[in-house]
Amino acid sequence: MQIERPRPITEQVNTIIRQRIRDRTYLPGKRLPSESDLALELGVSRASVRTALARLAADGLVLRKQGDGTYVNERVHDVDARFGGLWDFSRLIEANGYHPAIQTLTAERRPATPQEAEWLAMAPDMTVLSLVRLFLADGRPAIYATNVIPAALFKVEGDRFDGSLPIQRFLRNYCREEIAFAVSNIEAAIADESLRQVLRRESDAPLLKLIETFYNKDNHPLAFGLSYYDHTVLRLRMVQAWG
Amino acid sequence: MQIERPRPITEQVNTIIRQRIRDRTYLPGKRLPSESDLALELGVSRASVRTALARLAADGLVLRKQGDGTYVNERVHDVDARFGGLWDFSRLIEANGYHPAIQTLTAERRPATPQEAEWLAMAPDMTVLSLVRLFLADGRPAIYATNVIPAALFKVEGDRFDGSLPIQRFLRNYCREEIAFAVSNIEAAIADESLRQVLRRESDAPLLKLIETFYNKDNHPLAFGLSYYDHTVLRLRMVQAWG
DNA sequence: TAGTGGTCTAGACCACCCT
DNA sequence: GGGTGGTCTAGACCACTAC
Numbered sequence: 307m308q309i310e311r312p313r314p315i316t317e318q319v320n321t322i323i324r325q326r327i328r329d330r331t332y333l334p335g336k337r338l339p340s341e342s343d344l345a346l347e348l349g350v351s352r353a354s355v356r357t358a359l360a361r362l363a364a365d366g367l368v369l370r371k372q373g374d375g376t377y378v379n380e381r382v383h384d385v386d387a388r389f390g391g392l393w394d395f396s397r398l399i400e401a402n403g404y405h406p407a408i409q410t411l412t413a414e415r416r417p418a419t420p421q422e423a424e425w426l427a428m429a430p431d432m433t434v435l436s437l438v439r440l441f442l443a444d445g446r447p448a449i450y451a452t453n454v455i456p457a458a459l460f461k462v463e464g465d466r467f468d469g470s471l472p473i474q475r476f477l478r479n480y481c482r483e484e485i486a487f488a489v490s491n492i493e494a495a496i497a498d499e500s501l502r503q504v505l506r507r508e509s510d511a512p513l514l515k516l517i518e519t520f521y522n523k524d525n526h527p528l529a530f531g532l533s534y535y536d537h538t539v540l541r542l543r544m545v546q547a548w549g
Numbered sequence: 550m551q552i553e554r555p556r557p558i559t560e561q562v563n564t565i566i567r568q569r570i571r572d573r574t575y576l577p578g579k580r581l582p583s584e585s586d587l588a589l590e591l592g593v594s595r596a597s598v599r600t601a602l603a604r605l606a607a608d609g610l611v612l613r614k615q616g617d618g619t620y621v622n623e624r625v626h627d628v629d630a631r632f633g634g635l636w637d638f639s640r641l642i643e644a645n646g647y648h649p650a651i652q653t654l655t656a657e658r659r660p661a662t663p664q665e666a667e668w669l670a671m672a673p674d675m676t677v678l679s680l681v682r683l684f685l686a687d688g689r690p691a692i693y694a695t696n697v698i699p700a701a702l703f704k705v706e707g708d709r710f711d712g713s714l715p716i717q718r719f720l721r722n723y724c725r726e727e728i729a730f731a732v733s734n735i736e737a738a739i740a741d742e743s744l745r746q747v748l749r750r751e752s753d754a755p756l757l758k759l760i761e762t763f764y765n766k767d768n769h770p771l772a773f774g775l776s777y778y779d780h781t782v783l784r785l786r787m788v789q790a791w792g
Numbered sequence: 793t794a795g796t797g798g799t800c801t802a803g804a805c806c807a808c809c810c811t
Numbered sequence: 812g813g814g815t816g817g818t819c820t821a822g823a824c825c826a827c828t829a830c
Contacts, residue, residue: 373827
């Protein structure tokens with residue numbers, strides 16, 4: 307593993323340490339080398355090492371103790387999803403130990419619903435690109451997700467696109483837009499008959515409902531998302547550093 | 550507003566800028582002074598200003614554009630809860646625009662349930678301090694929360710304590726422990742008869758269920774929490790910065 | 793007391809946006 | 812071209828913990 311220029315050094319250091327934790331170079335519960343030692347070994351400044359470690363601590367992967375050292379957190383190996391990491395459904399499924407698959411149910415242009423128009427801050431009945439997908443974990447339906455993008459943003463001729471992309475990639479590739487932040491609402495909901503059928507559920511146990519809007523740096527809404535999680539299939543376990 | 554030594558400078562700068570956004574010194578959608586100007590004005594280094602701004606950006610309060618400037622995010626004024634800010638129930642209720650109140654339903658020592666023992670990594674039947682509370686928003690029941698702490702941690706003679714404290718304060722005051730990180734599970738659940746009664750709900754609409762364990766830096770479980778949110782009373786709206 | 797992480801500074805160079 | 816944020820460095824001092 308070598309430090310090279312183009313990618314930010316702090317990110318590279320972050321990746322290297324993550325890797326060493328994963329391959330047990332740094333053992334769970336044990337102390338990492340000191341910041342100075344790491345800086346010396348990798349040939350970077352201590353500030354860069356500190357930035358990388360701060361990120362790892364925020365993700366709960368390491369614990370830092372002043373006057374003592376930095377330790378590998380032994381309790382977060384099975385927990386990949388951070389708070390705020392609910393968007394890349396495929397990664398979420400993998401983090402739960404399943405093999406992810408995606409079914410695109412519909413992909414069409416249609417007028418926005420009132421709710422969508424409100425969240426996207428657009429005039430009602432503007433046309434949107436609607437993408438309805440089902441995410442499977444080892445073949446079992448786990449997430450039913452609707453994503454809606456103002457058609458005006460779509461910059462590709464015809465309607466040829468890869469329906470399996472996570473929303474941020476989709477926006478980057480086909481709309482040349484970058485997500486700056488998202489506003490999310492979490493609710494609980496009962497599945498209606500059709501949803502229950504799609505998710506192949508017998509019981510009427512409730513589902514998690516996630517309502518999201520994605521914005522770029524100019525505060526323009528880029529996309530709206532409405533997702534239903536079956537938490538009996540997919541555990542939603544998250545780590546949050548305290549700070 | 551003056552910079553003084555004892556509190557970390559980056560925090561003070563963070564507070565000052567937050568204040569200026571709140572009192573509309575910096576207007577929504579408008580550009581902040583440049584990092585260098587802020588550093589000069591406040592008499593601190595640019596690095597300190599940058600650390601403060603990075604935190605504000607992570608909280609979604611400002612948007613930073615390279616080569617352009619830092620802008621006040623006009624869309625997050627009504628959104629206080631960040632991802633991971635689900636713990637201070639009173640603050641959450643205030644952020645929703647209600648007046649918070651707390652009812653302590655029970656406060657007792659009892660043996661741990663199997664689920665609690667598992668999450669707290671303790672032997673079954675060890676005794677715990679159990680705290681069952683109801684949080685009200687403008688008088689309406691919004692959150693039903695059970696918190697459980699291993700009795701061995703409790704360092705106060707007798708059982709005199711303030712039952713209205715958020716969990717992190719409770720642990721600090723009565724157990725001399727600091728929370729380093731938390732592991733959370735989010736689920737959806739139907740209220741049973743007794744819970745429906747406590748929350749004064751007629752409908753059988755589902756609730757959000759939050760299962761949490763809190764750890765200190767030594768990876769010891771400090772507390773376990775089981776909370777039910779009525780999202781029809783309390784909106785759970787959160788911001789997540791992307792970067 | 794020695795070593796660790798926590799904080800802060802001053803200064804450099806770069807990438808990018810605006811005009 | 813001039814100003815902005817993005818990155819990185821070297822070095823200083825402090826607070827805390829383990830021994």
